[in-house]
Amino acid sequence: MSVPMIKFNNGEVFPSFGLGTWKAKPTEVGQAVKDAIDIGYRLIDTAVVYNNEKEIGEAIASKISQGNIQRENLFITSKLWSTFHRPDLVEPSLKSSLSNLRLDYIDLYLVHWPFALQEDGDLFPLSEDGKFLFSDVDFLDTWKAMEQIYKKGLAKSIGVSNFNRRQLDRLLKSAKVLPVTNQVECHPYLTQIKMSSFLESKGMMLMAYSPLGSADRPWAKPTDRVLLADSKLKKIADKYEKTPAQIVLRYQIQRGHIPIPKSINKERLLENIDIFNFELKKDEVKTISSLNCNARLCAYEEAQDHPDYPFTKRDEY
Ligand code: A2P
Numbered sequence: 001m002s003v004p005m006i007k008f009n010n011g012e013v014f015p016s017f018g019l020g021t022w023k024a025k026p027t028e029v030g031q032a033v034k035d036a037i038d039i040g041y042r043l044i045d046t047a048v049v050y051n052n053e054k055e056i057g058e059a060i061a062s063k064i065s066q067g068n069i070q071r072e073n074l075f076i077t078s079k080l081w082s083t084f085h086r087p088d089l090v091e092p093s094l095k096s097s098l099s100n101l102r103l104d105y106i107d108l109y110l111v112h113w114p115f116a117l118q119e120d121g122d123l124f125p126l127s128e129d130g131k132f133l134f135s136d137v138d139f140l141d142t143w144k145a146m147e148q149i150y151k152k153g154l155a156k157s158i159g160v161s162n163f164n165r166r167q168l169d170r171l172l173k174s175a176k177v178l179p180v181t182n183q184v185e186c187h188p189y190l191t192q193i194k195m196s197s198f199l200e201s202k203g204m205m206l207m208a209y210s211p212l213g214s215a216d217r218p219w220a221k222p223t224d225r226v227l228l229a230d231s232k233l234k235k236i237a238d239k240y241e242k243t244p245a246q247i248v249l250r251y252q253i254q255r256g257h258i259p260i261p262k263s264i265n266k267e268r269l270l271e272n273i274d275i276f277n278f279e280l281k282k283d284e285v286k287t288i289s290s291l292n293c294n295a296r297l298c299a300y301e302e303a304q305d306h307p308d309y310p311f312t313k314r315d316e317y
Helices: 026-039 053-065 087-101 139-151 165-174 193-201 231-240 244-254 266-273 282-289
Strands: 005-007 013-015 043-045 075-080 106-111 155-161 181-185 205-209
Touching: 026 053, 026 266, 053 087, 075 087, 087 106, 087 139, 106 139, 106 181, 139 155, 139 165, 155 205, 165 193, 181 193, 193 205, 231 244, 231 282, 244 266, 244 282
Parallel strands: 043 075, 075 106, 106 155, 155 181, 181 205
Antiparallel strands: 005 013
16 A cells, blocks of 8 residues: 655655554564555654664664665654753764664654753653653754754754644744654644644644554543544444544544554554545544544643643643
8 A cells, every 4th residue: 555745844755644653562563563564654653762663673674675665765753852852962862763773864853842851861860759850951952953963964854743832933933944843642632723724834744643542552541532432433434434543544634644643453554554545525524623622642741840841721732
């Protein structure tokens, strides 16, 4: 199966759909990546903090060495973790990811969160009383170092993730290289309507993480609503002889977003990419959008006292 390509604001082409790897265990991610490449996935979204880069790198290297795929036809994303925001840590951090992923350039490198955490230690630095240890590195300084890795060709494109509108405005005022994307949580219970049109107005793409509602998030409670069990989605799915998962992924495609659903299961990998052969009607897209209840699944509340925490109440979006 093949995935249509889009073009970023810097002229680079990129797949409109890809594989998410957050929560994919090191023992299972390698096979999932190999299966995904065989099925037709070309975008693989990774991050240092997912703790599975090495296994993903091995899977990619084995597919390339077996001649199943060429490097230039794969599009790999990774993300700068918050403990590496200090400008002198940005390039070494990318190089460490490149070494794990067995690549000599990354297609897209994102600042994972706008806030910085204390450098040079654990990925989740904690004080003795269990509180996050913050750093005051300004993301504008981090961005300057991101621009350098872009200019050096170590990253073909650069962008951000989990930035709010105010933070994007501030970044865009001083950026010499525009971010190509803001990767944010997006699904029918958190539709990101305002963020989506803001990004569009700035020529940036919205990459949608947790597009299926991340039922496997570690902090899910048994009483939480399950997106894919929503009866309105089921009704639309039945009409097209598709599944609710395919409906919510197609919804992202029609909104011009790049969804990156995670699966480690071959059948579901096949199911999730099989969304380019039907079209939702305008009123169905509207119905799906009406499910919005601002249910943020990945709020990262442990960092809410950080001045650069993105999801405070004073921010509209
Ligand atoms: P699995 O990896 O076992 O397939 P998200 O991308 O929103 O984070 O969602 C990931 C979750 O959704 C995982 O639990 C994943 O399980 C599950 N999942 C992936 N594809 C499908 C699908 N087509 N139908 C139902 N659940 C799916």
